[in-house]
Amino acid sequence: MRYAMAMDTKKCVGCSDCVVACQTENNVPHGYCRDWIVENVDGTYPELHLEIRSERCNHCGDAPCVRTCPTGASHIIEGGIVKVTHDECIGCGACIQACPYEARYFHPEGYVDKCTFCDHRVAKGQDTACVSVCPTRCLTFGDLDDPNSPVSKLLKSRKWKVNAPEAGTKPQVYFLI
Amino acid sequence: MKKKTRRDFIKISAIGVGGLALANPVLDWVPSFLPKEKTPIDESKAERTPTICEVCFWNCAAFAYKGADGKVQKIIGNDSDLHSTGRLCPRGTGGVGMLYDKDRLKKPLMRVGAPGSQTFKEVSWDEALDYVAKKTKEVGEKYGYESIALLDHGTTAHHFEHLFKSFGSDNTAEPAIAQCLGAREAGFINTYGAGIGSPEPTDLRNSKCLVLIGSHIGENMHNGIVQDMSIGIDRGMTVITVDPRFSTAASKSKYWLPIKPATDLALLLAWMHVLIYEDLYDKKYVEQYTYGFDDLKNHVKKYTPEWAFTKTDIAPDLIRKTAREMANASPAVAIHPGRHTAWYGDDTQRTRAIAILNALLGSWGKKGGYYFPEKIHVPHYPTPHYPEPKWTWKDITKDKYKGAFTGVTNILIDASLPDTKLKHKIKAWYITATNLIQSIPDQEKTKKAIQNMEFIVVVDTMPSEITGYADVVLPECTYLERYDYLRTTRHKEPQIALRMPAVKPMYESKPGWWIAREIGLRLGLEKYYPWKDLEEVLDWQLKQVGTSLEEMKKIGVKTFDREEALFLEDGEEYFFNTNTGKIELYSTDLDAMGYDPMPVFKEHPQPEDGFYRLIYGRVPMHTFGRTINNRFLNDLRSENHLWVNPKVAKLLYLEPGQEVWLRNQDGVVSSYPVKVRITERIRFDSVYLPHGFGNKAKQMKTAYGKGAADWELITKVLIDDVTGGTGMRSNFVEILTDNPNNEEVKA
Numbered sequence: 001m002r003y004a005m006a007m008d009t010k011k012c013v014g015c016s017d018c019v020v021a022c023q024t025e026n027n028v029p030h031g032y033c034r035d036w037i038v039e040n041v042d043g044t045y046p047e048l049h050l051e052i053r054s055e056r057c058n059h060c061g062d063a064p065c066v067r068t069c070p071t072g073a074s075h076i077i078e079g080g081i082v083k084v085t086h087d088e089c090i091g092c093g094a095c096i097q098a099c100p101y102e103a104r105y106f107h108p109e110g111y112v113d114k115c116t117f118c119d120h121r122v123a124k125g126q127d128t129a130c131v132s133v134c135p136t137r138c139l140t141f142g143d144l145d146d147p148n149s150p151v152s153k154l155l156k157s158r159k160w161k162v163n164a165p166e167a168g169t170k171p172q173v174y175f176l177i
Numbered sequence: 178m179k180k181k182t183r184r185d186f187i188k189i190s191a192i193g194v195g196g197l198a199l200a201n202p203v204l205d206w207v208p209s210f211l212p213k214e215k216t217p218i219d220e221s222k223a224e225r226t227p228t229i230c231e232v233c234f235w236n237c238a239a240f241a242y243k244g245a246d247g248k249v250q251k252i253i254g255n256d257s258d259l260h261s262t263g264r265l266c267p268r269g270t271g272g273v274g275m276l277y278d279k280d281r282l283k284k285p286l287m288r289v290g291a292p293g294s295q296t297f298k299e300v301s302w303d304e305a306l307d308y309v310a311k312k313t314k315e316v317g318e319k320y321g322y323e324s325i326a327l328l329d330h331g332t333t334a335h336h337f338e339h340l341f342k343s344f345g346s347d348n349t350a351e352p353a354i355a356q357c358l359g360a361r362e363a364g365f366i367n368t369y370g371a372g373i374g375s376p377e378p379t380d381l382r383n384s385k386c387l388v389l390i391g392s393h394i395g396e397n398m399h400n401g402i403v404q405d406m407s408i409g410i411d412r413g414m415t416v417i418t419v420d421p422r423f424s425t426a427a428s429k430s431k432y433w434l435p436i437k438p439a440t441d442l443a444l445l446l447a448w449m450h451v452l453i454y455e456d457l458y459d460k461k462y463v464e465q466y467t468y469g470f471d472d473l474k475n476h477v478k479k480y481t482p483e484w485a486f487t488k489t490d491i492a493p494d495l496i497r498k499t500a501r502e503m504a505n506a507s508p509a510v511a512i513h514p515g516r517h518t519a520w521y522g523d524d525t526q527r528t529r530a531i532a533i534l535n536a537l538l539g540s541w542g543k544k545g546g547y548y549f550p551e552k553i554h555v556p557h558y559p560t561p562h563y564p565e566p567k568w569t570w571k572d573i574t575k576d577k578y579k580g581a582f583t584g585v586t587n588i589l590i591d592a593s594l595p596d597t598k599l600k601h602k603i604k605a606w607y608i609t610a611t612n613l614i615q616s617i618p619d620q621e622k623t624k625k626a627i628q629n630m631e632f633i634v635v636v637d638t639m640p641s642e643i644t645g646y647a648d649v650v651l652p653e654c655t656y657l658e659r660y661d662y663l664r665t666t667r668h669k670e671p672q673i674a675l676r677m678p679a680v681k682p683m684y685e686s687k688p689g690w691w692i693a694r695e696i697g698l699r700l701g702l703e704k705y706y707p708w709k710d711l712e713e714v715l716d717w718q719l720k721q722v723g724t725s726l727e728e729m730k731k732i733g734v735k736t737f738d739r740e741e742a743l744f745l746e747d748g749e750e751y752f753f754n755t756n757t758g759k760i761e762l763y764s765t766d767l768d769a770m771g772y773d774p775m776p777v778f779k780e781h782p783q784p785e786d787g788f789y790r791l792i793y794g795r796v797p798m799h800t801f802g803r804t805i806n807n808r809f810l811n812d813l814r815s816e817n818h819l820w821v822n823p824k825v826a827k828l829l830y831l832e833p834g835q836e837v838w839l840r841n842q843d844g845v846v847s848s849y850p851v852k853v854r855i856t857e858r859i860r861f862d863s864v865y866l867p868h869g870f871g872n873k874a875k876q877m878k879t880a881y882g883k884g885a886a887d888w889e890l891i892t893k894v895l896i897d898d899v900t901g902g903t904g905m906r907s908n909f910v911e912i913l914t915d916n917p918n919n920e921e922v923k924a
Contacts, residue, residue, distance in 0.1 A: 011407045013395030013425045015797035016813045017267040023809060024251040024273060027215040030808060045822065045857040046435050050428035120217055133253075135264045135400055136407035 002144040003079040003117055004172040005131070006154045007054050011138035014039055014052040018130035018139065022056075025118065025129035029108055034115040035130055053175055054130070054139060057082060057103040057115035058163065061170030065095035065104065073111075079143070080172060081119050086111040100167040117141070144172075218242045218250050226679035227255065227733030229664050231332055231656035232268040232275060232807075233800040234353065234375065235400045236664055237261035238734045239269060241657055241679035249273050249657055249679050257734040259401070259668040260376060266398035267798045271809030275638070275655050276680070280806055280877050282640055282652035283684035297650065302685065302695075305649050310699030312632040312648070313344070316605040322346045323566045324604040326589045331610035332661045332676070333636065333653060333689030340693040341607070343560075343705040347569040348603065350584030352616040355902040361518040363580045363900045364528025367764045369541060370754030372582075374550065374667055379511045381405035383545040386415045386506030388499075390441055390531060392515040395425040397795045399516065415506065417499050419444060421792060422820065422865050423858035432499050435860055438790050438906065439521050439781035440489040445530035446778055447485030448500045450477045452537045455497075457504035459539030466751065467536055469763025469775075476775045488778070507538040509545025522895025522904040525580055526776040529764070533776070536760045542745035549744070550667035553737045556721050558714045560705045568601050578901035579770040585901040586617060587894075593626035605632040609689065610653070612641035615802045615869075618891040618905050636692055639806060640876035652686040654678075659688035660711040663718060671737040673722065675715070675729040772899055781895075781907070783862070788842065788909035789825065790863040793887040801869040805880040816884035818854035820865035821912070826855040829912055838917055839866075839910040841890045846917045848873065851885035853912075864910065 035056035073088035089111035107113040118128035142151035225240040238258035244250040256263035285305035286297035327349040362372035416430040427433040482493035540546025574581040593603040635647035664674040716726040768774035798813040836850035871886030895904035
C-alpha cells in the first residue's frame with residue numbers, strides 16, 4: 001500500500017475549497033490550514049502561463065520530519081502516511097525546520113500539526129475531505145501499489161512533476177501538468 | 178517560526194512581477210476557541226439536516242452535519258443535487274462561518290440617531306413589528322401602498338413579495354436584474370423567445386468549444402458551471418476567453434483574446450461576418466429555425482475582421498481562427514451568455530449578438546450547446562387573489578425602457594429621489610438581503626433617495642452599510658436556522674430541494690417567512706396567511722407533487738421525470754416563442770419598440786491619458802460583500818489588490834505591495850488604500866479590482882476597512898436603453914500614491 005495524491009494543475013481554479021473542507025473536517029484552528037493554494041505566473045503579456053496548485057504535506061517516502069523528530073511523535077503509518085502523535089510531540093519544531101514544503105505548523109494547543117491524508121476517512125474507504133469536495137475534481141487520491149487505481153493510471157497517462165525533487169524526499173503528491 | 182515565514186512570503190510574492198502569487202490563508206496566531214482534539218464527524222452516524230446553501234444564488238442543496246456539541250460542524254453537498262453534484266464550493270463549505278459569525282444582527286433595532294449614524298436601540302420584536310406595520314399603513318394610506326418598494330435579493334425575497342402583493346404593491350426589484358443579468362435575459366428573450374435563467378442551461382460537459390466573453394468562470398464559483406467546465410477541459414474542450422485580463426479561465430484556454438475594453442460587440446459582429454461569409458454557419462439549422470438571415474448577412478457585411486481589429490486590438494487572423502474553431506465544434510459549442518452583463522449601456526444588444534452567434538452555430542437546443550431546462554410546477558398554497566395595484570414599475574419603464582421584464586432597482590431608486598420627474602413616486606423601502614450601498618452604482622444617489630424616504634426597514638443577517646440607513650433593522654436568521662420555500666429551479670431534470678433548520682435560530686433572530694407573516698397579520702392581511710408556519714405550507718405543497726415534508730427531510734432533493742426532450746432532434750419541428758415562431762436574428766420586437774433590430778457597433782469612451790478603466794470582478798472565495806466577514810472565507814482573502822500592468826507600474830514608479838488610492842473621472846476618491854499587484858495578467862489601459870472589499874460597516878469587525886471598494890468609484894453609469902440596466906464598466910481611475918484623504922478615513 002502506498003498512498004499518493006495527484007493534483008491536476010490544468011483543472012484547478014484555485015478556489016480554496018480544499019482548504020476550507022480540510023478546516024471543517026479536521027477542526028483546524030482559526031487562522032491555520034493544512035493545505036493551501038499556490039499560483040505561479042510565467043511569461044510576458046500577452047504570452048502567459050498560469051499554474052495553480054493545491055499543496056499539502058507530501059507524505060514523503062523519505063521523510064526528513066520523521067528522521068529529525070526526537071520523540072518519535074512524527075511517524076509513518078500504513079500506506080506511507082506521515083502522522084504526528086499529538087501527545088508525544090514536545091513542540092520542539094525540528095520537523096518544521098526539516099520540512100522543505102512548509103507543510104507543518106504549531107498548533108495553538110502546543111503540538112505540531114499537518115495534513116494526515118484524512119487517514120480517519122481513508123480507513124473507512126472514503127476520499128480525503130479535500131478530494132471529496134473539490135468542484136473541479138482536480139484532486140485524486142489512491143494507492144500507487146495498485147496499478148489500476150485512478151491515481152496510478154493518471155501518473156501513467158499524464159505528465160507530472162513533484163515539488164522540490166532536489167530535496168530527495170520522495171514526495172507523494174504529484175502535480176499533473 | 179514557520180507561520181511567520183509563510184505569511185511574509187505571501188506579502189512579497191502575491192504581488193511580485195510574474196512571480197509566485199500565493200493565496201495562502203494563514204493569518205496571525207489566533208487562540209483556538211475549539212476544544213482540544215475535537216473529533217471529525219462520521220458522516221454515516223452524525224445527525225444531518227437538508228439545507229439549500231444561501232451563500233450565493235446558485236443555491237446548492239446540501240446536508241448540515243452537527244457535532245456532539247449540537248453545533249453545525251460541516252456542510253456537505255447533496256449527491257442527488259444537480260446544482261452541486263454533491264460538491265459545494267468554498268463558500269458553501271464555509272457556510273458554517275456565516276452561522277457562527279459573532280458580528281451577526283442579533284436583536285431588532287430601531288434608529289435613535291440621524292440617518293446613516295448607525296445609532297440604534299435594541300427593541301422587542303413586538304415593538305419593532307408594530308412600528309413597521311404602523312409606518313407601512315401610514316405611508317400606504319397617505320400615498321398608496323404602491324409607493325412602498327421592496328428592494329430584495331435571495332430566498333427571503335419570496336416571503337416579502339407575497340406580503341407586498343397582499344397589501345397591493347408590485348414594486349419589487351432585485352439588483353441581480355438591472356445590475357447583473359437583465360440585459361442578458363432581454364438579449365436572449367428577443368432572439369429565442371426564452372431567457373437563460375439560473376443555473377445557465379449550457380451543456381459544457383459535452384461541449385467541444387466554450388467561448389467566454391468577459392465571464393471569469395472559476396473566479397466566479399458558479400458551482401455547476403465550474404464543474405462542467407472542468408469536465409469539458411478533461412474531455413479536451415477548446416476554450417476561447419475574451420477578457421482584458423488573463424483570468425483563471427483565460428489560463429485554461431487555448432485562445433486568450435485580450436480585448437480592448439468596451440469593444441466586445443465589434444468582435445462578436447466580426448465573428449458573425451466570418452461564419453457567414455466563409456460559409457461556416459450551420460445552414461440547415463439557420464434555414465429551419467431562424468428568421469432574418471439575409472438581413473443579418475447584409476448587416477454584418479461591413480464588420481470584417483480587419484475592421485474589428487481597429488476597434489478591439491484582436492488580430493484579424495485570430496478572429497478568423499477562433500471563428501473556425503467554433504464552427505468546427507458546431508453544434509457542440511457554447512458561447513456562454515455571461516451572468517454579470519451590465520457593462521456599457523448597450524448590453525442587451527451585446528448579449529443579443531451572443532444569442533445570434535449561438536444560433537448561427539446551431540447550438541441552442543443541441544448537445545454540447547444549450548439544453549432545454551425543465552422544472553416541476555409546485556402549486557402555491559391557496560390564498561385569495563391579490564388586490565390590483567393602481568400602478569406598478571411597468572408604468573415607469575414602459576415608455577423609456579420597453580424591454581424591461583421585471584422591476585428595475587435603479588428605476589425604483591430614481592422614483593424615490595426628492596426631485597424625481599417621474600409621475601409615480603416611491604416613499605418607503607423594505608430591503609431584504611441586499612446591501613444597496615454596495616450593490617447599486619452611484620451611492621450618492623442612493624443616499625439622496627434614502628434621505629427622502631418616509632421609512633426604511635432592513636431585513637438581513639449581517640450589519641452591512643445599508644443597515645446603517647434603516648429606521649428599523651430586523652435580524653433574520655441564517656439559512657441554516659430556517660425553513661424557506663422549496664427550490665424548484667429548472668435543470669436537466671426537474672428537481673425540488675428542501676431547506677430546513679439545522680439548529681434553532683440563534684440570538685433573537687427569526688426566519689424571513691415569520692417576519693413577513695407577522696407584519697402581514699399586523700396589517701390585517703390574515704386571509705393571505707391561512708397557515709401557522711411554513712412547515713404547513715411546505716407539507717401541503719409537497720403532497721401536491723407526490724411527496725411529503727417527512728420524506729424530504731430525509732432526502733433533501735427529489736428528482737422528477739422530464740416531460741420534453743432535453744435537446745432538439747435533428748430536423749425536429751420546433752416553435753419558438755417569438756412573433757415569427759423562429760429564432761429571430763432580426764428581432765421584430767426590438768424593431769417594433771424602436772430599437773436596433775440587429776446589433777450595431779457603437780463607440781464607447783476610452784480613458785484619457787493618466788486614467789485607466791476600472792475593471793472589477795470576483796474572487797472564488799467570496800460572494801461580493803456578503804461573505805467578507807465569514808471567518809473561513811476572510812481567512813482565505815481578507816483584502817483585495819489593484820492589478821496593474823508592469824508598464825503602468827514603471828510609468829508611475831509603483832512598487833509591488835505599495836499602497837495607493839484611486840480617484841475616478843468624477844473626482845471620487847477611494848476611502849481606503851489598496852495594495853498594488855504588479856502583474857502581466859492585465860492590459861496596460863485597465864486596472865482590476867476584485868469586488869466586495871473596502872467594507873465601511875464598522876460592526877463587521879473582521880471585514881471593516883480592508884481593501885478598496887470598486888463600488889465607491891462607480892459613479893458614471895451607462896444605462897442600457899432597452900432594459901434600464903446599469904452599465905458599470907464605464908469608470909476610469911487615476912492611481913494616487915499620496916493619501917488624498919489627508920490620513921483621514923471617511924466614516
